[in-house]
Amino acid sequence: MIKTRELTKTVPTSDGTLQILKPISFSIEAGETVAIVGASGSGKSTLLSLLAGLDTATSGEIELNGQRLDKMDEEQRATLRGQDVGFIFQAFMLVQSLTALENILLPAQIAGLENAEQHAKNILEQVGLSHRADHYPNQLSGGEQQRVAIARAFICKPKILFADEPTGNLDAENGQKVEQLLFSLNRESGTTLVLVTHDTQLAQKCDRQLIMQAGQLSEAIKQEAQRVG
Template sequence: MTEKSEKYSNHIIVAESLGKEVTTSEGLLQILSGIDLIIQSGESIAVVGESGSGKSTLISLLAGLDTPTSGSITVNGRLLTAMDEDGRAALRSELIGFVFQSFQLLQGLTALENVMLPLELSGNRQAKPLAAALLKRVGLSHRLTHTPKQLSGGEQQRVALARAFVGKPAILFADEPTGNLDSKTGARIIDLLFELNHEHNTTLILVTHDQALASRCRRTIRLNSGTIA
């Protein structure tokens, strides 16, 4: 273990001097700059800001889906920014779950099969009963054999929640989880998200424009033009 990972081993995520820039036809575009962030295990955090402020880029970096141009990220005492893609993928499989605005369900699989998939990929032989139990927990025991096209938006997001939590991740990232839902359905999804968060003691980091959702979090981080306001 490096000196830096030892220093922050009691925190679930630490970002230091994090920066991200990309090359465009007009030159370099700075998306994030000088981000310093410490997240405690079990925290719930809302990342808010105007469109284009770098919210989705930040959680992509923290989850190891993208790599920063500068700075470092430590996840659960391990230096994420020193890992190659295989190492980051292994860490995501072990520690991280995702919920997306567009659900990201596989259209050719049933609700049960979608939730089973991450367990099967990790070699868990109890994938079917564990997936069925979590779908029951989110109120979808009567929809196990339905494909995404046969489900409403709210039902699809509940399947996505079940899939995200079925592996009991230490960290859950959610990118606009209520963005495609009406207010009533979105409120139900928010309740479920925080119920599961508390039950599993998961660290929850979400991007949202929904003030009701942000207010449920323990802490809010506001981005303004790629920096923490």
């Protein structure tokens, strides 16, 4: 489903070239839930953006659902994202001039989804916000905005869902609600889920944890393997 080979990212600075990602090679199977964890500035959000085709690598290969992202131009990557990818942002990224229902409906209309409005109403009900359909983002709490963002990400039934700190801007109670919703919808849809998080409890709910340190990626040892006797 997702494969990288010797993936790197460097950017020019006034002090020379900064290497954000050192050569990274790994794979994620269809239907897996994977958490990428690490300190701020370690490169994990950069990696997520590369995997989703929101940014381009300096070198290396990215294969997404059998297609080479690194061989595509921006228009081709945008088409692939529209067909196969959902993305949930820490800052919600809702369109302020659209209602909750309209925000969810937007990607479905762009994708030409049949009965898009009914699908949007159904998924809005799934996230428990039917009564907020006509409310604008500034009339919603942070937790409600993230639930709308999750509904928007799932409406086109993406094969792969990327989430960048999905609970990072929420209090503990709303964070827990969003976690439950995210994994519930993921199970129902059979989506491959890749998320970046500082939340160790959220990370432990995933099938695997990948650790990012100073631009290098390693796999966490499963807790079950550490318990003896």
